[in-house]
Amino acid sequence: MASYVTGRLLLMVPVVFGVSVLVFLILHLTPGNPALVVAGPDAPPDVVRDVEHTLGLDQPLYVQYGKYVLRLIHGDLGRSVRSHEPVLGQLLTTLPVTIALALVGVALTVAVSVPVGIVAAYNRNSPLDLATICAVLAASAMPVFAVGLILLWIFAISLRWFPLSGYAPLTTVDGWRHIALPAVTVSSGAVALLARLTRSSMLETLHQDYVRTARAKGLWEPGVVIRHAFRNALLPVITIVGLQFGFLLSGAVVTESIFSLPGMGRLLVDAILGRDFPVVQGAVLLLALTFVLTNLLVDIAYAAVDPRVRYA
Amino acid sequence: MTRIVRWCVLALAAFAVAVPRLAAGAPAANGTFTFARPEETETLDPEKTTAVSSAEVDYLLYDTLLSLDYANGVKPGLAEKWTISPDGKTYTFTLRQGVRFASGKPLASADVKSTMDRWRTLKGSPTAFNISPVESVDAPNPATVVLHLKEPLSILLINLAGYSASILNADAVNRAGDDYGTGAGKVDGTGPYVLKEWVRNDRLVVTRNPAYTWGPPLYKNHGPAPFGTVVFHTIVEDTPRVASVQVGDAQFAESIPGEQVPALDKDRRVHVIRYADLNTAFIGFKLGHKPLDDLRVRQAINDGINRQEIIQGAYYGLATEALGPLAPGTPGWWPGAEKIGYRYDPSKAKRILDEDGWTQPAPGQPRQKNGQPLSLLFLYSPGPGVEQLVNLVQSELRGVGVAVRPQRMEWTAFLAALRAGQHDMFFINVRYVTPDVLYFYFHSKQRPAPNRFDWADPETDRLLELSRSSTNDRERMDAYQKLQQIIVQNAIWVPLVHEKRVVIASPNLTVPQMHANVLYKMLDLTLK
Secondary structure (H helix, E strand, O other): OHHHHHHHHHHHHHHHHHHHHHHHHHHHHOOOOHHHHHHOOOOOHHHHHHHHHHOOOOOOHHHHHHHHHHHHHOOOOOEOOOOOOEHHHHHHHHHHHHHHHHHHHHHHHHHHHHHHHHHHHHOOOOHHHHHHHHHHHHHHHOOHHHHHHHHHHHHHHHOOOOOOOOOOOOOOHHHHHHHHHHHHHHHHHHHHHHHHHHHHHHHHHHOOHHHHHHHHOOOOHHHHHHHHHHHHHHHHHHHHHHHHHHHHHOOOHHHHHHOOOOOHHHHHHHHHHOOOHHHHHHHHHHHHHHHHHHHHHHHHHHHHHOOOOOOO | OHHHHHHHHHHHHHHHHHHHHHHHHOOOOOOEEEEEEOOOOOOOOHHHOOOHHHHHHHHHHOOOOEEEOOOOOEEEOOEEEEEEOOOOOEEEEEEOOOOEOOOOOEOOHHHHHHHHHHHHHOOOOOOHHHHOOEEEEEEEEOOEEEEEEOOOOOOHHHHOOOHHHOOOOHHHHHHHHHHOOOOOOOOOOOOOEEEEEEEOOOEEEEEEOOOOOOOOOOOOOOOOOOOOEEEEEEOOOHHHHHHHHHOOOOOEEOOOOHHHHHHHHHOOOOEEEEEEOOEEEEEEEOOOOOOOOOHHHHHHHHHOOOHHHHHHHHHOOOEEEOOOOOOOOOOOOOOHHHHHOOOOOHHHHHHHHHHOOOEOOOOOOOOEEOOEEOEEEEEEOOOOOHHHHHHHHHHHHHHOOOEEEEEEOOHHHHHHHHHOOOOOEEEEEEEOOOOOHHHHHHOHHHOOOOOOOOOOOHHHHHHHHHHHHOOOHHHHHHHHHHHHHHHHHOOOEEEEEEEEEEEEEOOOEEOOOOEOOEOOOOOOOEEO
């Protein structure tokens, strides 16, 4: 197991390298560069050239990339070309917001969809099955921005139960009030997927021989469902939860914009639109790392849930 | 069991931390002014940015040698008086006494000198060209600063009143180095407010500088500032930004979408303020692309566009017709544009094109000449009302037989495409405070951008240079008027509209007048 984890961690090096090359190329081949944004639309041509020169954009691509990698090796992600702040600092202030939203969002998704899926599978084709699935499907059929704006309108603007915008750390009650609506918004889409998945996975295991054996032994029915059936139905669920978590870590841009959360998603999109190359590169690297790590955690979780899964 | 105890302790601790925060976070009607904006401040180093969102904060944290009144007239600021040598090449400023930076250090001419020297030599500064003729700066005594220019620059005084010319504490700049302007403790100015906290993409908090008594003459209150705290809150989306004023979280919000204005006018929780700043929305032609080298074609397009329809359909009535490149009210504005400017006249447009040899093969099809269709690539970047505007222009021009191929581009790619000259025509709205904007757009050495029209005319260049170098106001204003005449007669643009700006305020906020810099230093605002 330890050697497996080490191997996977080592695999991150080529992944990060590949990602850095890709991002670098895509950014530099996209029309427009940060000098146009920094200098503004009415800047004289020599000012744009001067800014380009200061940012090193007038050098050949391989020189620019080489310099970037050299700095990266020294742990320097560079400075934002627009705010002139070190990129690392910007990432470290936005990452906690994104992680908080991802954690609460995923927890909420699981808390709603797994019980719904189990109940629906256990009472297959009953009105209850139909009703629960209809409800989650309806919630996820709406686009995220619509869900967000509707929640905002009802609970923040009309009822004033939750704050309109902003963020506070989750160590405070205020933080939970700020994260509540965004978390519901990001989970609205994933809930249906996960509930359906739990349901079909459960249906499969509920008909397995070992479940019948467990029942034949006279075990307590909820114990049969949870310990015997559900545990075995969990693998695909874990996969989706892991993917969803990784997806949310890459920033729920729309949700962050609607609720004015200062997270990575907005940082990244602003940086892309402003061609803020160092910020985009730093953020994407960090995302690639977290994605690889999340996948690793998911694989470890497989082994924990299913003793048959062993990593040599 | 121990685990439960631990959780209880944690929960209690969280509660203990949260309660005082909740109290502090409650909207304090007395003393806190919250300003909701769609864009985040870039940097608080005034010499490194062109973002309006940064300028709005800079005006609170810093002062400038000179200030602008409501009519964009130059008034004293940190300099109480100034003299200009007859040749226009030496400016001598006398600094006001008793001014201190937020850190407590008294303002001295050495700070002004170091600010100006840093600005004009800062590598990659997007605004340094504002004082490019300045050759050297002297500080002969602590109260006097002298700028020496290699050639006169008529708009120097106005440039010295802009946020980019904010006077910085030389010691703070040296101490912070590259980090200057990136956060609290790395900013030091003489302005009415002091930076307290900055959480990017969320809020920027400034607190009153109690020692401030040197506010510019346009204000009745010269300091200290009326609010104990000003919070700039970044809310990207329109709905929550407007709602923040409706529910009382914020007292002021900018960038209000035109389509919401009729409903907001009836909403008693907000007060809608419309005001005119100097701006012109226009379509620019690439004269080097055939057939736009033909003046008749450009004139016909000017005649074929219905500005009234655009004002209603794209601006919800919140704009006025533009007949020339500059808005009425700009110094040096040319009244002749009202007489000879283009007004919607589709039959005239058709007649011109007919006479010019452009024939329509069939109704609804683009006109042709020598087998070439009259079809133009129209680049634009999305914004409020822009999509509607482009559709209207396309359908109006189709009516006179001109085909328009609109292509939507994201802002940075749009600027790059214009710089590369990919357009036949493009749409932009330009904002300005002086007629010197003409220099940026029409001087031949400003090609390929912002002179995105290929306009190269020796007489235009001569007049533009004269407008910058002349020390005679009459001569300068004459030059501006002649320039506007040249631009209209040559139909280099289709001037479309002068847009009105809309902001909303809570009803208990009194805003005496809007400034070209929005709320500027906020000294005369009151909150009941």
